[in-house]
Amino acid sequence: MRKIILAAAAVIAIPVLSAPANAGWRKIEPVETTVAKGAMEVAPSSEWNRWSRRPAKKGETWTKDGLPLNQLDFFGQVANGDPVYKERNKSDRPLPKFKSDMLLPDLATLFEANFSIENNITQFEVTEIAPAMLGGANGLKLTYDYALPGESLQRRGEARMAVHNGELYVVNFTAPRLHFFDQNIEEVRGIMDRIKLM
Numbered sequence: 001m002r003k004i005i006l007a008a009a010a011v012i013a014i015p016v017l018s019a020p021a022n023a024g025w026r027k028i029e030p031v032e033t034t035v036a037k038g039a040m041e042v043a044p045s046s047e048w049n050r051w052s053r054r055p056a057k058k059g060e061t062w063t064k065d066g067l068p069l070n071q072l073d074f075f076g077q078v079a080n081g082d083p084v085y086k087e088r089n090k091s092d093r094p095l096p097k098f099k100s101d102m103l104l105p106d107l108a109t110l111f112e113a114n115f116s117i118e119n120n121i122t123q124f125e126v127t128e129i130a131p132a133m134l135g136g137a138n139g140l141k142l143t144y145d146y147a148l149p150g151e152s153l154q155r156r157g158e159a160r161m162a163v164h165n166g167e168l169y170v171v172n173f174t175a176p177r178l179h180f181f182d183q184n185i186e187e188v189r190g191i192m193d194r195i196k197l198m
Contacts, residue, residue: 024052028062034198036060039076040135040169041196045187048072055118056086070175070184076197078168084114093117100166104140105129107161111142111170115157123147134169135197137162145177156181158188164197171195 028048034041036058048062055061055073062072075084083095096113099106108129116124124146132141139162146155159172173188175181 025049026052036074036076039198040074041198042074042191043194044191054086056084057082059086064184065180068176069180071173072188072191073170073172073174075168075170075172078170080166084111084168084170085118088118098168100163102163104131104138107163107168108140108142111159111161111172112144115172116146119146120149121146122149132160132192134160134162134171134192135164135195137164137169137197139163139169154178158185160192162197169197 026049028044028050030044030046032041032043036056037060039058046064048064051061051063051067053061056075056078058077059073059075061067062074064070078084078098080100081097083097085095087095095117096110098110102110108126112124112126115121124144126142126144128141128143130141132139139160142157142159142161144157144159146157147153148155154177155174156177157172157174159170161168161170163169171192173181173185175184
């Protein structure tokens with residue numbers, strides 16, 4: 001089993017390892033830091049890497065071992081009428097927009113649609129929806145399984161989302177379901193528990 005996990009990790013990591021180590025990445029130390037252009041403050045308990053490419057206007061992406069192996073996205077201060085992700089193809093694949101009067105179940109549907117369109121996903125299965133806090137605001141936790149197009153590897157995600165001062169905040173973690181999700185999820189939940197919304 002361990003050999004299978006290591007072999008899968010090696011195949012997945014090849015594109016990451018072939019890129020220059022500092023190309024668009026900056027190390028995040030385990031100290032309190034602002035994320036998503038000042039929309040949140042987080043306190044990781046270990047080192048992460050921040051990507052210079054933003055998934056949204058007030059969003060950012062972190063990874064520990066490379067994006068195919070683990071990805072932590074922060075979206076803050078999503079305003080009424082804006083999508084969660086950056087709109088990349090408005091004419092062919094418009095993203096659903098956040099409305100400040102949405103109920104919590106509507107936020108789960110909004111996130112699922114934005115995530116699926118952004119990643120061109122057709123297989124998305126919600127495994128749990130539960131109440132959860134994010135930065136002191138009442139919100140929800142969404143756990144889901146999915147697969148990327150043309151890939152047989154099953155992946156898992158866990159997102160927390162809440163509305164604060166009429167704006168949407170989302171923290172989303174994704175990783176391969178086999179080994180990598182469980183390896184980092186407790187630290188990610190700690191980050192989600194300690195987050196401060198600005």
